[in-house]
Amino acid sequence: MTSAEKPPISPADLPLTYRAAGVDIDAGDALVERIKPLARRTMRPEVLGGIGGFGALFELGKHYREPVLVSGTDGVGTKLKLAFALDSHDGVGQDLVAMSVNDILVQGAEPLFFLDYFACGQLAVDTAARVVAGIARGCELAGCALIGGETAEMPGMYPPGEYDLAGFAVGVVEKSDIIDGRRIQPGDVLLGLASSGAHSNGYSLIRKIIEREAPDLQADFHGQPLAAALMAPTRIYVKPLLALLKSAPGVVKGMAHITGGGLVENVPRILPAGLCARMERTAWPLPALFAWLQAAGRVADAEMHRVFNCGIGMVVVVAPEHADAAAASLRVAGETVFRLGQIVPQAADGAATVVV
Numbered sequence: 001m002t003s004a005e006k007p008p009i010s011p012a013d014l015p016l017t018y019r020a021a022g023v024d025i026d027a028g029d030a031l032v033e034r035i036k037p038l039a040r041r042t043m044r045p046e047v048l049g050g051i052g053g054f055g056a057l058f059e060l061g062k063h064y065r066e067p068v069l070v071s072g073t074d075g076v077g078t079k080l081k082l083a084f085a086l087d088s089h090d091g092v093g094q095d096l097v098a099m100s101v102n103d104i105l106v107q108g109a110e111p112l113f114f115l116d117y118f119a120c121g122q123l124a125v126d127t128a129a130r131v132v133a134g135i136a137r138g139c140e141l142a143g144c145a146l147i148g149g150e151t152a153e154m155p156g157m158y159p160p161g162e163y164d165l166a167g168f169a170v171g172v173v174e175k176s177d178i179i180d181g182r183r184i185q186p187g188d189v190l191l192g193l194a195s196s197g198a199h200s201n202g203y204s205l206i207r208k209i210i211e212r213e214a215p216d217l218q219a220d221f222h223g224q225p226l227a228a229a230l231m232a233p234t235r236i237y238v239k240p241l242l243a244l245l246k247s248a249p250g251v252v253k254g255m256a257h258i259t260g261g262g263l264v265e266n267v268p269r270i271l272p273a274g275l276c277a278r279m280e281r282t283a284w285p286l287p288a289l290f291a292w293l294q295a296a297g298r299v300a301d302a303e304m305h306r307v308f309n310c311g312i313g314m315v316v317v318v319a320p321e322h323a324d325a326a327a328a329s330l331r332v333a334g335e336t337v338f339r340l341g342q343i344v345p346q347a348a349d350g351a352a353t354v355v356v
Helices: 025-040 079-086 092-105 125-142 203-213 226-230 238-247 262-270 288-297 301-307 320-332
Strands: 067-075 110-120 145-153 163-174 189-194 252-257 275-279 312-318 337-345 353-355
Touching (some): 025 125, 025 145, 067 092, 079 092, 079 203, 092 125, 092 163, 092 238, 110 238, 125 145, 189 275, 189 320, 203 288, 262 275, 262 301, 262 312, 288 301, 312 337
Parallel strands (some): 110 145
Antiparallel strands (some): 067 163, 189 312, 252 312
């Protein structure tokens, strides 16, 4: 080898970059620019600053006497597996928001702001933008600000094309207006607000049914593809219920968001000891999606009631003399309302919720 000749450069000797390691900073910057107008649509007057800072600033108004902050966090669960398989990413953002804002709503809290966490192995800007558009839509439906979030690109952590989501909501309620169920008593009425589908719960069982039965997910199912029925985003109940709380203070004694655990395990979370929520199975129609899931999976009634919402996404407890007016108010606000049953004394060694 002459002095003018140089040995070939080994790949091991090449300078490394973050992009070569699997993280595309430019893609992350592009996503931030895509989501800024989406976030702006959700802003509230109390928000100070905008997307992009190290922390999000929110000024709590001075019209509260004894403000109590209420927080909630959740994810979308294995419904995401169906989203990946079906390339259906437009509704899971609303699912994410709904899981948290509906939870804090049941204590009487008005959701103020929301933050999201989007984690992936390799950032696909178009997919992430579809997800965040759904998050922004959910925030608009809940009346809360999408105040910030985090996009984490972590090569090797997730399979190609997959991501995970988490969401965090903070709301506020006057201390004297907190709804905790302590005033619930025998004779009170259970009002059920219709769900939009399976929401974000029970999808491990749903996916097992699909795996075993192998249905055509694009086949017509009551006017839409079965896939669309399975992926329908979670209904957000915030504005109708806040309107009821404001127009009829003290009428609502308790609320239960029907999530994991279905009908029978969520309502007892708001009941005083010794009481039972007795629901009449004929009080509301079983939606077609749940009828199909039960038949295809040969799922027992008891299992349906402890896994799925079975068509009821929120349960509201009121005194019998207020039931008709409360139901009418919610219907005017766009909700489908059923009179499910009533509160009764709990039988010795009996369940705290029964569906008869």
